[in-house]
């Protein structure tokens with residue numbers, strides 16, 4: 001609880017009432033009305049003397065009276081606090097009353113377009129339960145090393161850390177990322193082409209608002225990532241769901257070419273397909289011929305368990321049509337809210353400005369800490385460790401699910417990523433099964449929740465954030481609920 005400011009107190013020496021009684025009445029009124037909430041600490045007597053310009057005795061007598069009447073509590077050595085009056089005050093009454101929504105709220109068309117959108121499926125609890133997809137094992141994150149890097153950044157560059165930074169992001173982090181992305185993902189870029197964003201989600205929103213106009217056609221993988229759909233819906237584009245086959249996103253033969261194509265080539269979300277080289281080249285050729293942009297969302301490519309990852313689409317010829325989005329959410333931790341967008345040279349200024357207008361840039365201290373993490377090798381050590389941990393968890397998941405769920409559900413090989421989509425029989429309702437499993441404590445969103453068109457029924461299982469024991473017991477719960 002913060003310390004109250006008591007800025008609302010006005011004492012007037014011209015009034016007949018004494019200063020002490022004015023103070024008593026005003027404080028009591030603030031407490032009864034709920035403007036001073038239960039538990040808030042009052043400033044010290046000494047601070048009040050300076051602030052209200054009255055004697056110490058005036059304050060002490062007024063406060064003592066309120067303590068005696070039960071409005072305030074005094075805790076020795078720690079201060080004076082507003083007491084819990086144990087009766088609904090007007091202040092806490094309004095908090096618990098349902099908010100009344102005026103019948104016809106005037107909002108923008110953009111708001112109406114996103115009224116039913118959201119960046120993830122709806123869960124019955126905010127707790128991360130097995131098998132919520134896309135969750136890193138945050139309990140294995142090296143927090144002490146992170147904190148040391150953070151303290152070091154603050155100590156060594158204290159004033160720069162506190163001043164406003166470049167909206168496009170801290171140059172040190174962009175340089176470190178440029179080296180990492182070229183080396184690990186074959187992305188062609190220099191630091192100038194990178195904009196640091198608030199997660200990949202903001203990268204997608206910036207693309208949607210900077211490169212499209214309302215009603216422009218945008219091709220989007222279907223089933224696909226809900227956050228991408230929401231970002232483009234907010235830009236009021238004409239979303240066209242595009243089918244995925246075993247080579248990745250299909251390229252429809254159409255004369256109406258899109259403005260933007262959104263795809264996840266390294267590992268299609270949520271189906272897990274890796275886009276083949278032939279399809280990548282065909283997509284780049286299509287984009288070149290039809291003058292459209294490709295958004296490559298490379299959100300979890302660090303986690304590949306067999307052979308080496310295919311280089312990014314952006315690194316192939318034709319990279320001047322590709323915007324490459326990446327994220328620290330899976331490789332570090334999601335609440336960090338740091339991601340990045342690599343843009344073609346001609347768009348550098350467009351995106352720097354969009355980020356500046358959007359939020360003026362991400363927190364410098366977090367960027368500096370992430371830069372040290374990458375530069376000093378903590379990042380690659382952590383990725384290596386997590387890849388090993390996730391591979392072990394994948395093995396436990398596949399072994400147990402094939403023992404307990406086979407016959408009911410089929411899993412393809414899991415070569416990469418953080419989740420696995422299991423396929424149900426074609427007449428099953430994945431939404432109904434997902435609801436039943438949620439009621440027994442297991443979160444497996446249905447493939448239909450990610451689809452605009454009708455999709456084959458399936459369930460998406462995240463396996464990375466859960467220990468082998470949790471995986472086994474949750475799979476047993478699935479089998480028991482489904483009476484397998």
Ligand SMILES: Cc1ncc(COP(=O)(O)O)c(C=O)c1O
Nearest residue numbers: 134199200201225269299327329
């Ligand atoms: C396919 C895909 N892209 C992007 C993201 C968003 O990542 P961020 O947390 O960086 O916004 C996610 C998050 O789960 C995702 O699954």
